[in-house]
Amino acid sequence: MKIVVLNGSPRPKGNTAALIEAFKEGAEGKGHQVSVLQVGTMKIGGCKGCEYCHTKGGGTCIQKDDMAEVYPALAESDVLLLASPVYYHGLTGQLQSVVSRFYAVGAPAAKKWALLLTSGSPNVYAAIETQYRGILGFIQAESLGIFEYDGKRSGTEEAANEVKAFGASL
Ligand SMILES: Cc1cc2nc3c(=O)[nH]c(=O)nc-3n(C[C@H](O)[C@H](O)[C@H](O)COP(=O)(O)O)c2cc1C
Numbered sequence: 474m475k476i477v478v479l480n481g482s483p484r485p486k487g488n489t490a491a492l493i494e495a496f497k498e499g500a501e502g503k504g505h506q507v508s509v510l511q512v513g514t515m516k517i518g519g520c521k522g523c524e525y526c527h528t529k530g531g532g533t534c535i536q537k538d539d540m541a542e543v544y545p546a547l548a549e550s551d552v553l554l555l556a557s558p559v560y561y562h563g564l565t566g567q568l569q570s571v572v573s574r575f576y577a578v579g580a581p582a583a584k585k586w587a588l589l590l591t592s593g594s595p596n597v598y599a600a601i602e603t604q605y606r607g608i609l610g611f612i613q614a615e616s617l618g619i620f621e622y623d624g625k626r627s628g629t630e631e632a633a634n635e636v637k638a639f640g641a642s643l
Contacts, residue, residue, distance in 0.1 A: 474505050474506070474551040474552055474643065475505075475506050475508070475549050475550055475551050475552070476500055476505050476506065476507045476508070476550070476551065476552040476553075476554065476643070477507075477508050477510065477546045477547060477549075477550040477552070477553050477554070477581070477583065478493050478496070478497070478507060478508065478509040478510065478553075478554040478556055479510050479512050479543070479553070479554070479555055479556060479568060479571060480493055480509060480510065480511050480512060480513055480556045480557075480568075481512060481513045481555075481556065481557035481558065481564055481565040481567050481568025481569075481571075482513045482556075482557065482558050482565060482591075483513040483514055483565065483567060484513070484558075485511050485513075485514060487558065487591075488558065488591040488622070488627040488628060489556050489557065489558050489589065489591045489627075490511075491627075491628070491633070492556070492589060492591065492620075492622065492627065492632060492633060492636050493509055493554075493556050493589070493636075495632075495633035495634070495636045495637040495640070496554065496589070496636040496637060496639060496640040497509060497640065498637055498640065499636070499637035499638060499639065499640025499641035499642075500640035500641065500643055501640075502640070502641055503640070503641050503643060505552075505640075505643060507640075508546050510542065510543055510546060512539075512543065512567055512568055512571045513565055513567045513568065514567075515538075515539035515542070515543075515567070516538050516539045517538050517539050517540050517543070517567065517570050517571055517574065518536050518538055518570060519566075519569075519570045519573055519574075520534075520570070520573040520574055520576055520577075521535070521536065523535060526576065526577035526578075527577075530577070532577060532578055532579075533577065534574060534577040536574075540571070540574050543571060543574075544577075544578060547575070547578070547581035547582060547583070548578070548581075548582050549582065550581055550582050550583040551582070551583055551584075551585065552583050552585045552586070552587070552617065552643060553581050553583035553585070553586045553587075554586070554587045554588075554589060555568065555572075555586065555587070555588050555589070555605065556588075556589040556590075557589075557590055557591075557601070558590070558591050558592065559590055559591070559592035559593075559597050559598065559601065562597055562599075562600045562601075563600055563601060563604075564601055564604070572608070579612075580612040580614075583614065584612075584613070584614045584615060585614065585615050585616075585617050586605075586608075586609060586614050586615070586616055586617065587616065587617045587618045587619070587620070587639070588601070588602070588605050588616070588618075588619045588620065588621075589620045589621075589636065590619075590620070590621045590622070591621075591622050591623075591627040592621070592622070592623050592624065592627075593623065593624040594623055594624070595623040595625075597623075598619075598621050602619065605619070617639075617643070618639055620635065620636055620639065
């Protein structure tokens, strides 16, 4: 399967990235193709709400930025892993911009999604989970799993093993 991971962290060597690497190792070990897009460091603007995509643009966005790299990967994806640090109880702004920009194409091809969150504190995931489940219902997609690690757990071997095992289970 083609697995696309969107890392919303602006820290390419941060807590989220380390867990993504473990996930990738597990999934690649089973022969899956894993593309990790570091959207947290890309230049991706928020949706302008201009509706160009649904009018003249015919499904393309008027903004010419790094979404040009993301859209083709999404179009080919079988599984989508949304990965993000929790920023003020939400996704990072960078990842939220990407999610808003799904609007132009309707939805990613992937009908199987998963969520990986890291945070400083525990129990800070409710808003993101609500958004995630809302999107899945809207696009009729399935959740394969939700993985959440606070500051005490995100850097542990146990956490890495958990996400690696998840990758290997796909
Ligand atoms: C701007 C900002 C906002 C944050 N907001 C929260 C928060 O609301 N709740 C929380 O538990 N941790 C919060 N954190 C901590 C990060 O979620 C946590 O350190 C995360 O693991 C960082 O991931 P990264 O290393 O992949 O960037 C925040 C960090 C930053 C920089």
